[in-house]
Amino acid sequence: QMTNWGAHYLDIAQWGNGADDTGPVEIDGKGEFPPKGLFNTADRVDIKYTYANGVLLHLTTSGGHTRFEGTAGWVDVTRGRIKAGPESLLKVKIKPNEIHLYKSRDHKQNFLDCIKSRKQPVADAEIGHRSASVCHLGNISMLLGRPVKWDPKKEKFINDAAADQMIGRPMRAPWRL
Incomplete structure (x- = not known):
């Protein structure tokens, strides 16, 4: 479910962190896997994701929501709901x-409107790519059973x-990059 529901919550976290065009620099993932043969x-x-700006993103399978703490x-x-503590945070007016x-x-509809207007949609291809990448990075750390360091500019692991x-995986002939 990492690249299914994980992407929905992680894209909100990336957006809130101002990281739509980047990603974490360190990933420490732990996971529970089913018995062999079911799925992998x-x-x-x-999973704990650390960003270059010092933000720590902690993803767990409990809850189905994104929480920002300050x-x-x-x-x-979460989908269709917002809560805050204190509740007065929800009444703060954003200044010009x-x-x-x-x-x-x-x-x-936003996507269709942007096709006509040539404006950027709320979630463009780069945002989708980075949200999916964060999911894959978590999966890789869990599968390796250890933390990994990531260069979000080069989109490569460090050493x-x-x-x-x-x-990636080898491509089948005649396909290649």
Whole structure:
């Protein structure tokens, strides 16, 4: 489920961290895998992603939500719901000189509108790629059973041939890159 539901929560976390065009620099994943023969992905995960800006993202299989914690409290979001502690955080007005984010209540319609207008959609190809990459990085760390270091600019592991081999697989002829 990492690259299924994981992508939905991790893209929100990436967005909230201002990391839509980058990724973590260190990944430490633990997972519980089913008995051999069923499937080869973890059904329970506990992954810590560290970003160059010092942010720690902690992904677990519990809850189905994305939570941001800061010095003034926390905000917790999931599909169609937002909570905060203290609740007064939900009433704070964003000032004109503060960051205002792209609003889209319907991603499919937003995509179609952007085809016509040539504007960037709320979730463009780079955002989708980076969100999926974070999922794959967590899977690779879990499968190796150890932390890995990642260069989000080069999109390569740092001094880790075993991890690099897990990024792709040989292509079938006549296909090649």
